[in-house]
Amino acid sequence: MPVVVAEDVRKSFGSLTVLDGVSLSVSEGELIAVIGRSGSGKSTFLRCLNGLETPDSGQIIVAGHALAPGEEALRALRQDVGMVFQSYNLFPHLTVGKNIELAPRLVKKIGKAEAADIARSVLAEVGLAEKYDAFPEQLSGGQQQRVAIARSLAMRPKVMLFDEVTSALDPELTGEVLKVMEGLSRSGMTMLLVTHEMAFARKAASRVVYFHQGRIHEQGPPEEFFGAPKTPELQQFLGAVL
Amino acid sequence: MPSLVFSDVWAQFDTLLSGLLQTVWISAVAIVLGVVIGVLCAVARSARSRLLRVLAAGYVEGMRNTPFIVQLFLVFFGLPGLGIQITAIQAGLIALTLNLGAYSAEIIRAGIEATHRSQIEAGAALGLRRRDILLHVVLLPALERVWPALSSQFVLTMLASSILSQISVEELSSAGALIDSRTYRSMEVYIILAGFYLGLTMLFRLSFDLAGRFLFPRRRAVAVRR
Numbered sequence A: 001m002p003v004v005v006a007e008d009v010r011k012s013f014g015s016l017t018v019l020d021g022v023s024l025s026v027s028e029g030e031l032i033a034v035i036g037r038s039g040s041g042k043s044t045f046l047r048c049l050n051g052l053e054t055p056d057s058g059q060i061i062v063a064g065h066a067l068a069p070g071e072e073a074l075r076a077l078r079q080d081v082g083m084v085f086q087s088y089n090l091f092p093h094l095t096v097g098k099n100i101e102l103a104p105r106l107v108k109k110i111g112k113a114e115a116a117d118i119a120r121s122v123l124a125e126v127g128l129a130e131k132y133d134a135f136p137e138q139l140s141g142g143q144q145q146r147v148a149i150a151r152s153l154a155m156r157p158k159v160m161l162f163d164e165v166t167s168a169l170d171p172e173l174t175g176e177v178l179k180v181m182e183g184l185s186r187s188g189m190t191m192l193l194v195t196h197e198m199a200f201a202r203k204a205a206s207r208v209v210y211f212h213q214g215r216i217h218e219q220g221p222p223e224e225f226f227g228a229p230k231t232p233e234l235q236q237f238l239g240a241v242l
Numbered sequence B: 001m002p003s004l005v006f007s008d009v010w011a012q013f014d015t016l017l018s019g020l021l022q023t024v025w026i027s028a029v030a031i032v033l034g035v036v037i038g039v040l041c042a043v044a045r046s047a048r049s050r051l052l053r054v055l056a057a058g059y060v061e062g063m064r065n066t067p068f069i070v071q072l073f074l075v076f077f078g079l080p081g082l083g084i085q086i087t088a089i090q091a092g093l094i095a096l097t098l099n100l101g102a103y104s105a106e107i108i109r110a111g112i113e114a115t116h117r118s119q120i121e122a123g124a125a126l127g128l129r130r131r132d133i134l135l136h137v138v139l140l141p142a143l144e145r146v147w148p149a150l151s152s153q154f155v156l157t158m159l160a161s162s163i164l165s166q167i168s169v170e171e172l173s174s175a176g177a178l179i180d181s182r183t184y185r186s187m188e189v190y191i192i193l194a195g196f197y198l199g200l201t202m203l204f205r206l207s208f209d210l211a212g213r214f215l216f217p218r219r220r221a222v223a224v225r226r
Ligand SMILES: Nc1ncnc2c1ncn2[C@@H]1O[C@H](COP(=O)(O)OP(=O)(O)O)[C@@H](O)[C@H]1O
Pocket: A013, A016, A018, A036, A037, A038, A039, A040, A041, A042, A043, A044, A045
């Protein structure tokens, strides 16, 4: 059974059609790398998967939850879907530990001590056990992004969405974040990530998806996708970025 | 230049002290209640209900565009006209609280509006309820952000409490006026009064700074740059 199913998802902002019938099915444990030009609808698609955007039409089922309007339905879906943003979006007034514990405590009503245990264990997973008491601004960008990943992990999601999570980072900090994501994928997490890191997509992805003008224009396993792109659009895109 | 003689005034220290204590507790109560009203109004101004938004905006603008002394007289002389009996201290407390409520609502609202959309999305993506996002992702950081401006407004409230002398509340300024009328040492009285207010201001600022460190741990751990 696929963990993520999107069927003919359409979305416009005013007269601008951003998603023009996107269908995608993701099996458990897959790592899907989503690539494409800026403005091709990658972020909008990812944001539809956890209800940050509402599609105009089409169907979305994630981790067994059909995307439906209403706060409670959305919250149920979001508890099983982690999302990490380009700009980290940590809560600046809270320590790293409190950032991570907030959702488990408020959403899952987990007690203080248990939440702290969870926080420490996910921090260890991303290699930042010693930063529990630090504030976000005291960390480097790469560390903040790893904390953001840990914060999502603390909810024990079944799927994780990553939207250009290394795009704001200096090249030397990119590696530490990619390493964490690779580890996550190896541990069996189902992941969709929008990325410009072609080398990473090639190495870690189970499937690469090319967005073009609001559609999935071409997709395939990385060797085939990068080795023998079929459509002229993808060939041109890869020519420009590789 | 006439020579200053403070001894007559110091002889009335008891009167000064009781005025000072009156000023401190009236200000403290008005500040605590005023900030509660400020938070509620700031939130109401971005509420989904249009009625709430309009009511809050009307209150805030009404208070910010009329003199405090008029507000004070309206409460003190107006409420009894409606059959509500209140003492001068109660009237003063109500007026000070409502006045601070409006100004602090405006300050807190600015803090709320500085919240980046992405923060709210991060909260939503974690599955937080709307009201939890409002409290933990919007309101608390907003208060942290505007705490210095709020602190200044609190000090202004304390200073404005001197106007309660106009309805014969026996606070610090009234005490000064009383001693003046007894000793005819106006210059000395008001120099001492100014010194007392300065001291109070410093004491208040220090307390708000300590309260800020207690309420907002980041202010303790990191020098907040802005
Ligand atoms: N909330 C929005 N309102 C209006 N236009 C939007 C909004 N979000 C995205 N867009 C537009 O939709 C298009 C696709 O955006 P996006 O999904 O972010 O693309 P990508 O992530 O592939 O760069 C862009 O032209 C963008 O300007």
